[in-house]
Amino acid sequence: xxxxxxxxxxxxxxxxxxxxxxxxxMSVLLYGENGVGKSSLLxxxxxxxxxxxxxxxxxxxxxxxxxxxxxINFAQxxxxxxxxxxxxxPLFDEFYPYVEAYDLTPLKKLSGGQxxxxxxxxxxxxxxxxxxxxxxxxxxDDQNTKNFACVLEGLKLKGKSCxxxxxxxxxxxxxxxxxxxxxxxxxxIKSRLYx
Amino acid sequence: MFEVDIIRVLCAFFVGYGLxxxxxxxxxxxxxxxxxxxxxxxxxxxxxxxxxxxxxxxxKISSLSSEFLSLIVFSIFFIILATIFLSLRPRDLWQYLxxxxxxxxxxxxxxxxxxxxxxxQFMFIALNxxxxxxxxxxxxxxxxLSNLIILVVPCVMIWVYCLKNAAKFNAxxxxxxxxxxxxxxxxxxxxxxxxxxxxxxxxxVSFFGVFSLLGLVxxxxxxxxxxxxxxxxxxxxYGPLLGGLLIAVIDLACYNFVFYGAxxxxxxxxxxxxxxxxxxxxxRSSIRI
Numbered sequence: 001x002x003x004x005x006x007x008x009x010x011x012x013x014x015x016x017x018x019x020x021x022x023x024x025x026m027s028v029l030l031y032g033e034n035g036v037g038k039s040s041l042l043x044x045x046x047x048x049x050x051x052x053x054x055x056x057x058x059x060x061x062x063x064x065x066x067x068x069x070x071x072i073n074f075a076q077x078x079x080x081x082x083x084x085x086x087x088x089x090p091l092f093d094e095f096y097p098y099v100e101a102y103d104l105t106p107l108k109k110l111s112g113g114q115x116x117x118x119x120x121x122x123x124x125x126x127x128x129x130x131x132x133x134x135x136x137x138x139x140x141d142d143q144n145t146k147n148f149a150c151v152l153e154g155l156k157l158k159g160k161s162c163x164x165x166x167x168x169x170x171x172x173x174x175x176x177x178x179x180x181x182x183x184x185x186x187x188x189i190k191s192r193l194y195x
Numbered sequence: 196m197f198e199v200d201i202i203r204v205l206c207a208f209f210v211g212y213g214l215x216x217x218x219x220x221x222x223x224x225x226x227x228x229x230x231x232x233x234x235x236x237x238x239x240x241x242x243x244x245x246x247x248x249x250x251x252x253x254x255k256i257s258s259l260s261s262e263f264l265s266l267i268v269f270s271i272f273f274i275i276l277a278t279i280f281l282s283l284r285p286r287d288l289w290q291y292l293x294x295x296x297x298x299x300x301x302x303x304x305x306x307x308x309x310x311x312x313x314x315x316q317f318m319f320i321a322l323n324x325x326x327x328x329x330x331x332x333x334x335x336x337x338x339x340l341s342n343l344i345i346l347v348v349p350c351v352m353i354w355v356y357c358l359k360n361a362a363k364f365n366a367x368x369x370x371x372x373x374x375x376x377x378x379x380x381x382x383x384x385x386x387x388x389x390x391x392x393x394x395x396x397x398x399x400v401s402f403f404g405v406f407s408l409l410g411l412v413x414x415x416x417x418x419x420x421x422x423x424x425x426x427x428x429x430x431x432x433y434g435p436l437l438g439g440l441l442i443a444v445i446d447l448a449c450y451n452f453v454f455y456g457a458x459x460x461x462x463x464x465x466x467x468x469x470x471x472x473x474x475x476x477x478x479r480s481s482i483r484i
Contacts, residue, residue, distance in 0.1 A: 011288065043288050046375055060376035068368045069228055071424045080365040080426065084377045
């Protein structure tokens with residue numbers, strides 16, 4: 001599938017011209033300098049997911065931490081939001097051991113990395129066709145970065161599409177089949193296929 | 196002899212119910228522990244309605260009772276505000292309300308209303324008009340069946356609305372970005388819930404006066420209890436029952452134990468306890484604005 005977006009006044013009066021090819025079983029890496037609009041692009045995709053990806057279920061793993069007002073833990077979170085599941089996901093069962101140790105710890109008390117792993121596993125629990133990850137390994141230690149790489153590989157094998165915004169992790173970059181750079185050219189944010 | 200006025204007890208119960216529901220609605224939908232009718236300026240707007248109603252009564256423009264006139268004025272304010280609020284387009288791509296800004300605006304508005312209240316009180320006294328000072332502290336001395344019915348109807352309707360949207364409340368509790376990710380129109384949901392919260396506060400204040408900080412404190416009290424600790428659905432559906440019960444008991448005590456011949460208004464107790472509780476809430480490390 002092609003993500004094609006053309007829009008005026010995307011951010012800070014700059015327009016948007018995006019053409020990203022994202023096939024089933026493919027992971028695409030998106031990178032670009034700070035402030036160019038990567039997270040904003042993901043937010044736009046999130047808000048317009050039903051128009052841009054009709055008949056597809058999208059899952060987003062964003063940068064902010066899960067910060068509930070109450071003492072809810074991951075197990076209760078799954079129970080409370082199971083009505084939003086699109087399918088039974090065997091991938092969640094496969095990777096559940098990664099978060100099992102803090103499944104019953106209140107989300108409020110999790111560290112940044114644990115909170116990030118919960119968000120990643122929660123997207124697997126809900127299931128979907130396209131997964132968007134915004135700097136997924138930012139707070140993760142080496143082991144969890146490798147775990148995320150396994151998740152990405154698992155999604156690919158199940159024929160899911162993934163779009164990953166990532167700067168640093170070489171492991172994650174190598175797992176992506178295609179790389180796009182987001183650039184600001186004359187006040188227009190454009191995607192460039194990186195060869 | 197311990198006396199019970201059943202209409203008064205029910206009024207107190209539904210005031211506690213309405214304000215707890217109002218507080219939980221504003222805190223849950225904005226995912227902010229400090230959101231409440233008192234901090235968002237809802238109390239302030241309702242007091243403005245009271246003052247306008249008093250002005251209309253003393254100038255003999257209207258002969259309606261103070262409570263109903265106040266409710267009519269509040270309804271006009273509410274309709275105007277709701278029309279503007281719902282028609283405002285999102286300012287940026289992120290499409291959720293900037294709660295830090297709204298809470299600070301609400302607090303500033305409440306302070307402004309407090310100042311205006313003092314000025315108007317001074318003018319009323321100077322001109323030898325009767326001024327209902329007691330309205331600043333809510334009480335149930337004039338509880339009537341008609342007031343009770345008008346209060347119960349929105350409480351029940353909003354309860355049904357909350358029941359239908361229970362899963363959305365649990366999603367937004369995790370963060371607005373999670374709720375947006377699973378396809379919830381967060382901005383619209385937040386706006387509707389804040390307006391419902393305002394509606395409940397407006398009715399309570401019009402009929403019974405101001406119960407400062409009750410809507411802020413009671414949801415926090417609920418969340419400290421095991422039953423409400425982990426499920427927002429329980430908090431919003433059953434928590435208000437406990438809030439209502441608490442206010443009914445406090446009022447029953449106020450009704451039966453008079454202080455040197457004067458009855459303590461429940462609103463005064465809620466203001467004092469609420470102010471201390473607000474400081475405690477602010478001092479807690481988990482607080483975020």
